[in-house]
Amino acid sequence: MITLPANPIFGHAYEKVCADCIARWHRLLGEDVFFLTGTDEHGSKIQRKAAEAGKQPQKYVDEMVVFFKRLCEKLNISFDRFIRTTDADHIKVSQQIFKKIFDKGEIYLGTYSGWYCPECETFYTEKDLKDGCCPTHGKKAEWLSEESYFFKMGAYTQKVLDYLEKNPESVLPAGKRKEIINRVKEGLNDLSVSRVNVKWGIPVPINEKHTLYVWMDALLNYISGIGYPEKEFKKFWPADVHLIGVDISWHHSAIWYSILLAAGIPLPKTVFVHGFINTESGEKMSKSKGTVIDPIELTEKFGADPVRYFLLREIPFGQDGNFSEAALKERLNNELANGLGNLVNRTIVMIEKYCGGKIPEGKVDAALEKKLDLGKIKNHMQGLEIHHALSEIFSFVAACNQFINDKEPWSLFEKKAREKSAVEELGNVLYSLVDSIRIIAILLQPFIPATAEKINAQLGVKAGSLKECEFNLLKAGTKTTKGGILFKKVE
Numbered sequence: 274m275i276t277l278p279a280n281p282i283f284g285h286a287y288e289k290v291c292a293d294c295i296a297r298w299h300r301l302l303g304e305d306v307f308f309l310t311g312t313d314e315h316g317s318k319i320q321r322k323a324a325e326a327g328k329q330p331q332k333y334v335d336e337m338v339v340f341f342k343r344l345c346e347k348l349n350i351s352f353d354r355f356i357r358t359t360d361a362d363h364i365k366v367s368q369q370i371f372k373k374i375f376d377k378g379e380i381y382l383g384t385y386s387g388w389y390c391p392e393c394e395t396f397y398t399e400k401d402l403k404d405g406c407c408p409t410h411g412k413k414a415e416w417l418s419e420e421s422y423f424f425k426m427g428a429y430t431q432k433v434l435d436y437l438e439k440n441p442e443s444v445l446p447a448g449k450r451k452e453i454i455n456r457v458k459e460g461l462n463d464l465s466v467s468r469v470n471v472k473w474g475i476p477v478p479i480n481e482k483h484t485l486y487v488w489m490d491a492l493l494n495y496i497s498g499i500g501y502p503e504k505e506f507k508k509f510w511p512a513d514v515h516l517i518g519v520d521i522s523w524h525h526s527a528i529w530y531s532i533l534l535a536a537g538i539p540l541p542k543t544v545f546v547h548g549f550i551n552t553e554s555g556e557k558m559s560k561s562k563g564t565v566i567d568p569i570e571l572t573e574k575f576g577a578d579p580v581r582y583f584l585l586r587e588i589p590f591g592q593d594g595n596f597s598e599a600a601l602k603e604r605l606n607n608e609l610a611n612g613l614g615n616l617v618n619r620t621i622v623m624i625e626k627y628c629g630g631k632i633p634e635g636k637v638d639a640a641l642e643k644k645l646d647l648g649k650i651k652n653h654m655q656g657l658e659i660h661h662a663l664s665e666i667f668s669f670v671a672a673c674n675q676f677i678n679d680k681e682p683w684s685l686f687e688k689k690a691r692e693k694s695a696v697e698e699l700g701n702v703l704y705s706l707v708d709s710i711r712i713i714a715i716l717l718q719p720f721i722p723a724t725a726e727k728i729n730a731q732l733g734v735k736a737g738s739l740k741e742c743e744f745n746l747l748k749a750g751t752k753t754t755k756g757g758i759l760f761k762k763v764e
């Protein structure tokens with residue numbers, strides 16, 4: 274879930290690519306997956322930005338959402354639903370949950386006075402502020418005093434703490450969970466959950482003078498997006514993973530857990546906190562310094578798969594990482610073009626030349642087979658170590674290229690006329706390669722899906738599932754098709 278800024282930023286592209294990779298991986302495992310993404314469109318920040326742009330808030334968010342949908346399209350994001358918090362079903366569920374918690378006596382009317390950051394729409398205590406500014410955004414905090422409904426979040430401190438402590442996978446990576454635990458231990462405060470001065474929000478169902486506090490609305494997308502309390506909600510909740518940025522980890526743990534506990538809804542299994550992407554020198558991307566990278570332009574320049582590959586491979590999942598075009602080009606040229614592209618191209622060309630474009634009879638080389646550690650790849654993905662999984666797949670790509678160099682199929686082809694054994698060996702070598710490439714294409718579907726499709730087309734096979742990552746399944750006699758090169762090198 275993303276609070277709408279003026280334009281999609283690089284971090285959004287990163288988050289979507291990671292979420293997409295995880296969703297596609299689980300589909301590959303044969304699981305039923307619901308991948309929800311979308312935009313959080315209410316609150317004072319949007320109200321203010323719309324006013325600055327001289328637009329009605331609805332018009333403003335409608336225009337912004339176009340960018341985000343385009344970003345998803347450009348990056349080949351396979352979401353099942355793109356939810357907007359202005360969607361009618363979301364508004365209905367938000368009001369239902371508020372009413373449910375209110376009816377239980379867990380929400381009361383009071384007055385709120387406190388320091389408020391308009392950027393993250395969060396209240397802070399005096400000691401949270403740094404020189405009077407938001408600890409996250411550095412923006413000057415405003416003193417706000419108004420009538421407000423309060424959620425008795427303080428009463429949930431122990432329950433939230435118990436959940437975090439008993440479930441090591443509740444918040445990942447582990448360090449982030451520890452930070453949250455320490456903060457919860459200090460005790461949760463009751464949470465102001467309505468605003469009278471913000472018009473751009475969901476009306477509080479019991480008092481139309483108020484709108485819902487933006488987090489009381491936004492977090493509920495995770496259940497409204499799957500049809501709470503019916504439909505897919507019954508099948509998919511509790512969610513396996515919420516993928517979020519570190520700046521909103523508190524909201525997605527302490528606040529979200531308390532709301533769910535109050536509403537009698539089970540808690541999500543894992544909140545995974547991904548890192549930020551910085552500039553080449555490790556600084557925050559900044560508009561004024563001109564170091565902001567437009568993710569849409571980047572995909573137009575390099576294509577979706579090289580960008581996806583770079584983000585998934587370069588940045589250890591769960592940590593911050595740096596971006597530079599030079600590093601992207603290096604991975605594109607070395608690993609994608611020279612590594613994967615060359616393997617596929619060489620193999621298809623040899624099959625054409627030596628076997629008339631038909632996959633020969635053969636058996637996969639036992640030593641080569643051992644170079645693929647499928648168990649390791651699966652474990653990495655299960656542990657959300659995406660970068661390690663991808664690196665493991667590419668070490669098999671490298672092993673296949675080495676196999677070509679060692680076996681020299683071109684020499685076997687020359688020997689073919691003289692030695693009968695060479696005919697059989699050439700068949701085995703080429704079959705080993707082409708069957709390995711088939712498996713590589715299956716494994717790469719979650720990471721670089723368009724490339725996987727192109728490889729399948731060249732091999733004349735359909736997209737496989739993880740079950741088919743077994744050697745010697747490829748049918749001899751299948752016609753291969755020489756496609757264009759998979760990756761163009763970039764200077």
Ligand SMILES: [Zn+2]
Nearest residue numbers: 390393407410
């Ligand atoms: Zn802030």
